[in-house]
Amino acid sequence: MSQILLTPGPVPLHPEVIRILAQPMIHHRTPAFDEILSSCLQKLPKIFGTREKVFMHSSTGSGGMESVLVNVLSPGDKVLAIVSGKFGERWAEMAKTFGMQVDILNVNWGEAVTEEQVQNRLLTHTYRAVLCQACETSTAVLHPIRELGELIAKLPETLFLVDGITAVGAADLPMDLFHIDGLVAGSQKALMLPTGLSFVSFSQKAQKYFATATCPRFYFDIRKEQKANTGGETFYSSNVLLVRALDWVLNFIEQQGLKTFLNTVQRRSVMTHHFLSLAGLRSYSKNPSPSLTAIVLPENSPGVEMRKHLEDKYSVVVMGGQDQLKGKILRIGHMGYIQDSDMQSFFEALMKTFLDFKIAGWTEDKMKTIVEQMRNWCQKNS
Amino acid sequence: MSQILLTPGPVPLHPEVIRILAQPMIHHRTPAFDEILSSCLQKLPKIFGTREKVFMHSSTGSGGMESVLVNVLSPGDKVLAIVSGKFGERWAEMAKTFGMQVDILNVNWGEAVTEEQVQNRLLTHTYRAVLCQACETSTAVLHPIRELGELIAKLPETLFLVDGITAVGAADLPMDLFHIDGLVAGSQKALMLPTGLSFVSFSQKAQKYFATATCPRFYFDIRKEQKANTGGETFYSSNVLLVRALDWVLNFIEQQGLKTFLNTVQRRSVMTHHFLSLAGLRSYSKNPSPSLTAIVLPENSPGVEMRKHLEDKYSVVVMGGQDQLKGKILRIGHMGYIQDSDMQSFFEALMKTFLDFKIAGWTEDKMKTIVEQMRNWCQKNS
Numbered sequence: 001m002s003q004i005l006l007t008p009g010p011v012p013l014h015p016e017v018i019r020i021l022a023q024p025m026i027h028h029r030t031p032a033f034d035e036i037l038s039s040c041l042q043k044l045p046k047i048f049g050t051r052e053k054v055f056m057h058s059s060t061g062s063g064g065m066e067s068v069l070v071n072v073l074s075p076g077d078k079v080l081a082i083v084s085g086k087f088g089e090r091w092a093e094m095a096k097t098f099g100m101q102v103d104i105l106n107v108n109w110g111e112a113v114t115e116e117q118v119q120n121r122l123l124t125h126t127y128r129a130v131l132c133q134a135c136e137t138s139t140a141v142l143h144p145i146r147e148l149g150e151l152i153a154k155l156p157e158t159l160f161l162v163d164g165i166t167a168v169g170a171a172d173l174p175m176d177l178f179h180i181d182g183l184v185a186g187s188q189k190a191l192m193l194p195t196g197l198s199f200v201s202f203s204q205k206a207q208k209y210f211a212t213a214t215c216p217r218f219y220f221d222i223r224k225e226q227k228a229n230t231g232g233e234t235f236y237s238s239n240v241l242l243v244r245a246l247d248w249v250l251n252f253i254e255q256q257g258l259k260t261f262l263n264t265v266q267r268r269s270v271m272t273h274h275f276l277s278l279a280g281l282r283s284y285s286k287n288p289s290p291s292l293t294a295i296v297l298p299e300n301s302p303g304v305e306m307r308k309h310l311e312d313k314y315s316v317v318v319m320g321g322q323d324q325l326k327g328k329i330l331r332i333g334h335m336g337y338i339q340d341s342d343m344q345s346f347f348e349a350l351m352k353t354f355l356d357f358k359i360a361g362w363t364e365d366k367m368k369t370i371v372e373q374m375r376n377w378c379q380k381n382s
Numbered sequence: 383m384s385q386i387l388l389t390p391g392p393v394p395l396h397p398e399v400i401r402i403l404a405q406p407m408i409h410h411r412t413p414a415f416d417e418i419l420s421s422c423l424q425k426l427p428k429i430f431g432t433r434e435k436v437f438m439h440s441s442t443g444s445g446g447m448e449s450v451l452v453n454v455l456s457p458g459d460k461v462l463a464i465v466s467g468k469f470g471e472r473w474a475e476m477a478k479t480f481g482m483q484v485d486i487l488n489v490n491w492g493e494a495v496t497e498e499q500v501q502n503r504l505l506t507h508t509y510r511a512v513l514c515q516a517c518e519t520s521t522a523v524l525h526p527i528r529e530l531g532e533l534i535a536k537l538p539e540t541l542f543l544v545d546g547i548t549a550v551g552a553a554d555l556p557m558d559l560f561h562i563d564g565l566v567a568g569s570q571k572a573l574m575l576p577t578g579l580s581f582v583s584f585s586q587k588a589q590k591y592f593a594t595a596t597c598p599r600f601y602f603d604i605r606k607e608q609k610a611n612t613g614g615e616t617f618y619s620s621n622v623l624l625v626r627a628l629d630w631v632l633n634f635i636e637q638q639g640l641k642t643f644l645n646t647v648q649r650r651s652v653m654t655h656h657f658l659s660l661a662g663l664r665s666y667s668k669n670p671s672p673s674l675t676a677i678v679l680p681e682n683s684p685g686v687e688m689r690k691h692l693e694d695k696y697s698v699v700v701m702g703g704q705d706q707l708k709g710k711i712l713r714i715g716h717m718g719y720i721q722d723s724d725m726q727s728f729f730e731a732l733m734k735t736f737l738d739f740k741i742a743g744w745t746e747d748k749m750k751t752i753v754e755q756m757r758n759w760c761q762k763n764s
Contacts, residue, residue, distance in 0.1 A: 005407055007409045009619065010407050010410070010622060011407065012407055013407050021403045021404055021623070022400050022401070022403055022404035024385070024394070024395065024400075025387055025393065025394055025395050025576060026385065026392075027699050028392070028577075030693065030699060058441050058442045058445070058577065058578055059439075059445070060440045060618040061618075061619065062600075062601055063618075075598075094600045097598055097600045097603075098600070186619075188619060194407060194622060194623040195440065195619045195621050196440055196578045196621050215598070216457075216481060216597070216598065217479070218448055218475075218479045219445045219602075220601075236443075236444045236445075237391065237392070237442045237443065237568075237577045238577065239576070240577060241577070241578065241623070242578070311412065317409050319411070
């Protein structure tokens with residue numbers, strides 16, 4: 001039975017990616033692979049919006065988050081961690097683990113941090129770095145990265161480190177223009193690949209700390225990759241399978257232009273918010289990211305069971321909420337190889353689930369009307 | 383043009399693995415994936431020969447090497463690193479990077495360390511750990527892990543940490559029986575998968591250091607995986623693509639039995655040594671690993687060009703030597719989905735290369751005779 005995968009990573013794969021994943025294995029120290037790697041290393045900076053180099057690690061996104069910290073920070077460094085959900089918590093905990101003095105700027109879940117909140121901290125404290133998610137995946141919030149970047153750029157000794165795992169390739173996030181000093185992305189998000197690669201890049205301002213940062217690091221030591229990449233290779237065994245597919249994805253993005261590619265993701269977000277309004281539902285995030293939407297379930301819904309029901313009965317896989325949001329929201333991703341029909345099927349299945357669970361106010365007729373309205377929207381906006 | 387891949391990792395993939403790599407993406411927090419993960423976590427200890435749990439990281443083998451160190455050692459710990467090639471050097475450097483006091487036991491390249499060499503060090507020094515490759519991939523040497531394990535097991539405060547990346551699933555290396563305290567394996571070797579997963583396991587003796595080891599660690603912190611695995615999940619996004627294929631490989635091994643699977647690899651090593659004797663060539667390693675063979679090229683051969691020639695003209699990809707062995711040896715792997723015909727094709731191509739490069743003593747007739755003898759060996763030993 002074929003499932004509809006609508007999670008904020010991993011995402012549905014393009015048929016061409018699947019075809020490339022099924023190619024015979026080749027060795028990574030060969031001219032054939034060198035060419036592919038070189039093509040990727042040349043194209044990745046365009047996706048990051050930077051003149052700097054982008055490096056790859058064979059790891060999940062969290063490995064990339066670790067890389068961004070350990071390559072430019074030292075134990076004892078004072079950092080400000082903006083925490084607005086699960087991934088903010090993780091990054092703050094990571095920084096503590098590596099011996100940094102971490103001040104937490106807690107932001108209400110569902111809200112974006114404000115310039116003012118950050119400015120207040122920066123006026124009274126001196127930080128070596130500010131950590132922020134571009135998109136906090138647990139709440140679907142997009143933070144004002146451009147504005148924060150402008151603030152932090154004024155401080156010569158403070159780095160702006162951004163977790164762009166659920167944002168790079170989905171939201172407009174040009175690293176150089178937004179004054180981002182360290183940016184991380186992951187393969188299983190907007191880059192439409194399976195999990196297994198993370199990507200990191202550092203501004204000139206950040207790179208000068210490569211030599212002085214005293215966090216012990218080996219696997220994630222970017223200096224090794226720098227040297228190896230210069231010679232056209234990766235330092236460790238290359239992730240041949242994903243890098244080959246990455247090359248196709250980067251070409252795919254280049255052919256249509258990054259802006260068009262971002263618009264495709266953005267359009268699914270707009271579509272989702274339109275469908276929500278048709279259904280009288282609302283988004284949890286007060287500043288929604290284009291990469292995913294967190295849908296608030298009708299009050300007193302048995303959210304955990306409903307998510308499972310969607311999967312078991314209607315073969316639609318979406319994510320629920322975590323921690324304080326458990327059972328209260330559903331999170332659907334807008335990245336990857338998604339068809340309009342997948343989005344419509346999800347919403348129809350969601351409404352059927354409301355009927356199955358006898359949620360107040362839901363009738364077969366209401367559902368049919370909305371299904372019709374969704375179809376019309378998709379036709380008009382195709 | 384189809385290539386023959388005969389390197390010591392990555393290795394040729396089984397057609398069934400390729401088929402599984404091309405399946406649609408599924409999410410890792412779903413019952414379908416949980417079942418696959420649980421099956422893998424249950425079967426991996428059999429391959430490791432341990433009653434302990436085996437953990438996975440999304441990383442290359444080197445990430446697993448880091449994991450084995452940072453989870454049980456602390457800065458300042460005195461360790462003995464047995465260095466007999468590139469990977470021994472890497473592990474020693476890694477330990478230094480994390481602040482350990484590293485004593486090097488240098489072993490001549492091509493030779494295995496002896497019990498006596500290690501015993502001498504252990505009599506005069508107290509080490510928290512001894513680091514050794516089971517197979518040193520750069521020289522194709524197999525070290526006497528069982529004997530070293532017995533020595534070290536007598537020391538209550540010394541851990542025996544073994545890099546089994548090119549050995550687990552290829553050489554007989556039962557972790558518990560050989561008194562190994564930390565063992566690492568990689569996906570792209572005997573486990574016949576693409577690069578991207580590493581596997582680690584720790585003895586009870588080692589596990590007690592999880593709580594006290596002070597190496598800062600987050601991505602490779604095994605305590606996080608321990609907790610997540612207990613709940614049937616991985617801590618980070620699971621490497622769905624490779625874990626699904628791993629499950630098939632582990633079933634494949636289980637169905638035939640580990641011993642039979644190891645014999646398949648061993649047989650290719652025996653075949654290679656037989657072919658070498660037919661051709662009047664010799665193996666570089668004085669104690670060859672079953673997982674790969676390092677072939678000494680005829681004296682004064684332009685080894686680097688010959689390796690390239692094999693690839694360009696005959697479409698056979700093998701590895702050359704590194705550092706002091708550059709241009710002097712060829713390394714061919716015996717792991718993965720290899721046919722007898724691949725081995726014969728390589729040797730035929732190698733002899734043709736000798737002819738192409740006018741290596742003394744090589745004639746068309748001599749080659750034809752050996753090709754015939756190889757064919758006979760394969761028929762008799764199929």
